[in-house]
Amino acid sequence: MLVDFFFLLRTRGINVSLTELLLLIEALQKGHADSNLVVFYALARSILVKKIEHFDIYDRVFAEFFKDVEFPEAMLDQIHDELLDWLKNPKNFDGLLPDKDLKAHDLETLRKMFEERLKEQKERHDGGSKWIGTGGTSPFGHGGSNPAGVRIGGPGGGRSAVQIAMDRRFHNLRSDLVLDVRQFSSALRRLRILSNDGQIEELDIEKTIDKTAQNAGDIEFVFSKARKNQVKLLLLCDVGGSMNPYTRTTSLLFSAAHQAQHFKQFKSYYFHNCVYGKLYSDMHQRESVDTKELLKNVDSTWRCIIVGDAAMAPYELSDAGGALDFFSHNRDTGLIWLQRILEKIPRSVWLNPDPVRYWNSSYTARIISELYPMFPFTLSGIDDAIAELRKR
């Protein structure tokens, strides 16, 4: 049963290791969960899940595994009891330990037992509903209070672990949702490539003293090359129009990037729909620079992140004079400009705030994603994008 749970967690993306499973079994054997499933819920999480971004997945897996939605609630408690029996006697399940062979029929018997119990429960359930609302005898009773209840001073009444899991309290911490500046900052912080800059040599005082002391007082100087972050970042962002719903998130990314002090150089500009001859240094698109000038000043050591939904009319991308803004007639097509950026800065990525399922239905997004590696504009998307940018 625990092994099934373990593998379900793994298939859902939480990479639980064998060490952790063994640790959990050890904890069970020491009696850490023998009182109830609520404790087991927290115990297993504290041992198996080490990232809060995964808490929500854990909750969903837990709810799914320990509660089949078709079961009436009374039956649910029975499943809990089943697990409880097992939690109380984890030694019966020595077969789960890797030093003995994991016998398939053990699990089968287990499953059979499990199903029999379920049947039994159905009958009992028909006979009378003593399993629910008894107010305190069962650790999962809905009316009673549970001494090991999860919340101090929380709403009265014990709550079953599945109910707690189904609350999905950690939904906000999912890595595919975007939260605040802080999270952007820590994502951007990963964008650093340290290298020993060949030119500058600094006197390494620590090592000099160390060496000198080891030489019993004969002074020996140690020089080392400064390790500096080599990343230069160009951030381009689509604003206005279809990007309006994403203004808040893009502004968060911008303030995080501006706060970040670890880049060797950093430049950011705005554009509308597609990059043409001019880029704007303010959101209202009044102050502008020539894209050509900008591209002269960057080289292949730069990294470029473009944020935009890449959704536009096809002619905006492929026709001369296709720019949405009538006054900024463009001689070269948007596509050519995008290619020019890529020629100058080969390590560029595109962050798209639209949900991934829409990308394919937009002609222009498809074209652009063939040029630029495209990632969703979410925390995990940014992580992936940064991993891409770190490649040399």
Add this chain to the structure above:
Amino acid sequence: MSFEQFQGTQDYIVSAELRDAVNVAISLERPLLIRGEPGTGKTLLSKSIAQALQKPIVRWHVKSTTRAQEGLYVYDTVQRLNDSRFGGGEVNNVEHYIKLGPLGQAFDAQERVILLIDEIDKADIEFPNDLLHELDEMSFTVRETGRLIKAEKRPIIIITSNAEKELPDAFLRRCIFHYISFPSSEMMKEIIKVHFPKIEDELMTQALLKFYWLREQPEVRKKPSTSELMDWLGALKRAGMSTANLQGKFPFLGVLLKKEADLVGIERRVN
């Protein structure tokens, strides 16, 4: 159960989940990794455990320049050099110049101690990896003297992290993990009562309403935390504020909001 039990202390309110996590970590002898928003009492936890179990505490506050080696021991070569040049000390006794770091002290202690490694994510990304072996074995050898420092009683290790950097997987696998979520308003009331035993219920309710409202405002970039709430309540109390003063007003906003943009934006809306 045979292992030591942590139940929280009078001035530290602990949720059942956190309490269990602490006890599991103690009984399995694994480091407990604590994460949570700033100001949710991560660092205080170790103090509370030390108090409850009546054990000494060894603190190691990690900074961006901290290296793993410093936690084990430092060979004070400079002092030795100084002594050899200008006399004094026991120059011939290298042992004399070996200074145990926090980890070394915790291993070397006669009794079981609490070891707090605070803000482990502040240091270099490789820092936790450098400690893997020592944390597993709870022992290390002083290279200069060949002395083996080994924990007779494995210390209870509490590690806090602000999630500024990702911690390496190999390190995470060895830890018990707990995330201190931001307290619900019920739990917050308990916490407030610990700090301000005489506070009026009505004032507390009003203040909490305002506090949680503030946390929900999307334009607030840096959300106020528990410790800031305590400061704010203290300010309200010292200024002799009552419930009536809070009606339709938001005094001392600067105690809660630390970013100028946040402060200006909210100030305009509420006062």
